[in-house]
Amino acid sequence: MSRPRADHIGERFGKWTVILELKSMPNRSRVFLCECECGIQRSIPQSNLLYGSSTQCRRCSTKQMWADGKHLGKRRHKIARLNGKRMTVREACEKTGLLEATIRSRIRQGVRLDAPKHGGHQLVHDGVSMNMSGWARRFGVTRENIRQNIERGRTIGELIARYEG
Numbered sequence: 627m628s629r630p631r632a633d634h635i636g637e638r639f640g641k642w643t644v645i646l647e648l649k650s651m652p653n654r655s656r657v658f659l660c661e662c663e664c665g666i667q668r669s670i671p672q673s674n675l676l677y678g679s680s681t682q683c684r685r686c687s688t689k690q691m692w693a694d695g696k697h698l699g700k701r702r703h704k705i706a707r708l709n710g711k712r713m714t715v716r717e718a719c720e721k722t723g724l725l726e727a728t729i730r731s732r733i734r735q736g737v738r739l740d741a742p743k744h745g746g747h748q749l750v751h752d753g754v755s756m757n758m759s760g761w762a763r764r765f766g767v768t769r770e771n772i773r774q775n776i777e778r779g780r781t782i783g784e785l786i787a788r789y790e791g
């Protein structure tokens with residue numbers, strides 16, 4: 627035990643202030659009693675503090691989620707586009723069968739609303755847009771095979787020439 631150990635007492639990590647070090651776990655990972663800004667005290671493993679995976683108590687993080695949710699709510703009527711038609715998110719839900727949250731996130735990310743569910747990265751060739759699994763099915767090869775080809779810099783056009791040419 628030659629390495630000096632930072633005691634962290636009084637240090638702030640997000641909303642946590644370190645109060646005292648609790649007895650170390652059998653695996654020697656360190657645990658601290660911390661107090662959240664709201665006054666709640668919890669024991670937090672050192673790694674969660676240092677790597678920022680715990681910055682506040684559960685009650686405060688729930689509050690924060692609600693605050694963020696309200697912020698999202700303002701964009702409730704954002705316009706969706708499906709096959710060139712403009713519609714509300716609610717209408718797009720009914721047409722596509724996707725969840726509202728999925729539609730909103732696709733609008734934010736600029737992903738097509740008619741892309742397949744769990745689509746993954748879309749590979750487009752000549753106006754045809756499919757994910758790796760889609761192209762793999764079309765060529766009768768494995769998805770892994772498509773992935774390796776794409777990683778080597780081959781285009782879908784080259785694969786079509788190879789498998790269907």
Ligand SMILES: [Zn+2]
Nearest residue numbers: 662664683686
């Ligand atoms: Zn709190």
